[in-house]
Amino acid sequence: MSRALIAGPRDKLPQSIEVLHELKLIHIVDHHGEDDTFHIGKPLSPAAELSDNLVKLRSIASILAIKAPPKERERIRIEELRQKVLSLELNISEEDAARKKAEGLLGDLERRIDELRPFASIGLPLEAYRGYESLTVIVGRVPRDVSGFEEAMPVAEVFRGPGVVAVFAPKAASEQALALLAQSGFTLVDIPAGEGSPQALLDVAVADRDKWKARLEEIQGRLEKMRERYAGFVVAAEEALEVEVDKAEAPLRFAVSDHSFVIDGWVPSSGFKALQTRMEGLGIYVESGEPQEAREEEAPPVLLRNPKPARPFEFLIHLYSTPSYHELDPTLFLFIAAPFFFGFMIGDVGYGALFVALGVVAAIRLDPKSIWWRILFVTAVGGVWSVLFGLLVFGEAFGLPFHPPPAHLEELSWESFGLFVPIPTLIHKAFGIGDMIYLSILFAALHLGTGYIIGFVNEVHHSKRHALAKLGWFMCLFGLFTLLTFSLRWNPIARWVWDVPLGWFPRMIEPLGLRGFLGVEIPFASLILILGALLGLFESVIAPIEVASLLANIMSYMRLAGIGIGKAAIASAFNVILLQNLILTGQIGFVIMGVAFLILAQMLVFLLGWISAGIQALRLNYMEAFIKFYKGNGIPFRPFGAQGTQEV
């Protein structure tokens, strides 16, 4: 990034904004300070009118309920826009008012109908319910018949309709009548206004309602037609206006004096020349400053540049925190590590192929800018690893192993169905728990070690002391790793790592006649390396305590083994139960039921695996690795003129 300072006479401000907007190269740094000469600029003259039009357009869009952008868009001319927006607003607000009126009336009529209906079924005229001095009138709905009311209260007179009852009782007995009615689940209703036969009133109300309903449908039909006709215009005009408002209000971010303006911002160094040439063509002066010379407190914005396949992973970095300008972008690190862990946890050809297939469907059907496209792309890359692990290491498809494990030849496998895969299985998940755990520790060491190396590179230009601390932590990690490898060397993989790649490692166990440490045999070189954590004192005083947390970080990777085995166990349990008990019985009813259940069960395992492996793969990066080297808190590069930034 280069700092750019653009200065020119005030009358050239509109042209300058036009050019900068078109170039989409400058990330403007807002001018805040008021001083005697330079003030915050005022919006260009059309700003007020443009904003007014934009507000009107948005209200039109909301009345017409335009949500998705239409396929065809109209070309918009800003000069004609005002007239068009005004006439459209006039048309639509008329229809909208008519619609609101109709909806209000319909609501009133519905209430009136609800009120009148019980009275219509009783049949008494409405005036009969009012105007008594000594009588109280109780009308309400009852879910069950009020049998025996007359016997219990001979002074009262009762009228009945289906589900309705009207009681005329002396005022003194009203409490008693209500208590009796309450036993049948009675709920009181109000007596509607008006006189005459309730049935006749009801008929009028229903006829009115039907009339207004038809009218409302008519209005909605007209609005629907308007939507079809104007959606293209409204969406395109809204976009065009947003751009114009953006331009007209840009001076609010500039420093402006009586006769000149100054724009301060960041430009990618590669684009600086282009910007300078264009601006100088207008007679505007552009000066560059290197980031180091720029004011320290304002870090430059960050534009991530990654190889194409890694780019969809950038959103995962922004989700955590945008990298600061002074550190390495961890996208590539995440691009390699997260799908690898995902693949290791799934470790299944069948599910892996499904993830890849989903990714392909997404690539064809979805918009590359949508969040789902990116999520499915990320899982598809994990799917590729999953196919590799499933094929070459775990020998498994849809939870069913290619070959039965050596000591358990009776177990179900693809061979039981006559499918022979000529690739040997290296690890049977259910029987190779030790292998899985050691591999998790190995991945932890590689992952965290890379993290410390990146941390060292980040810090070396910045603070030598912090860089030294990173080195110390790297040594400590290596010490812990060698110690774990040594103590787990009963496992063949650990044995191989200890003997071959770590063959050079000094394995002196009994120096000075000491036998191990606290009674446990350990290589002393590992102990010395772990003391490297003392270099961490350069970073913080509590560094030695954090050795334990580093050990916890390594342990945390055992979730790779845990989820890998757990997911395989769930899938294999479903397979065994459904295949042996239903499908392989050969009875047609059981077979159909078994196949249906099997498909459901496989979908469940697939989804569970996707969610848990996906979250855990990210978590290991965010939680365990990133905190070793990554600070974030950068400002994403948002050039003036670019619409739709990389926000999630």
Place this chain on the structure above:
Amino acid sequence: MADPLAAMAAAITMAGTGIATAWTQKIVGGATVGAMAEKPELFGRGLVLMALPETIVVFGLVIALQLLTKVAAP
């Protein structure tokens, strides 16, 4: 086959640490979602806090495996 007592001890370890993690995550998760509703940019930090208690159950897993492999094997 593992010693039945060791197997039960492993099961209790997993259950206990699992419940402890779930309980903690319930509290942290509720607070995190609340905080994110106010400030969505807290997602990263929220996720970190949310994931912290998982360490408990991972330790449980390690102890359980130790019980099953080391203790049970003669």
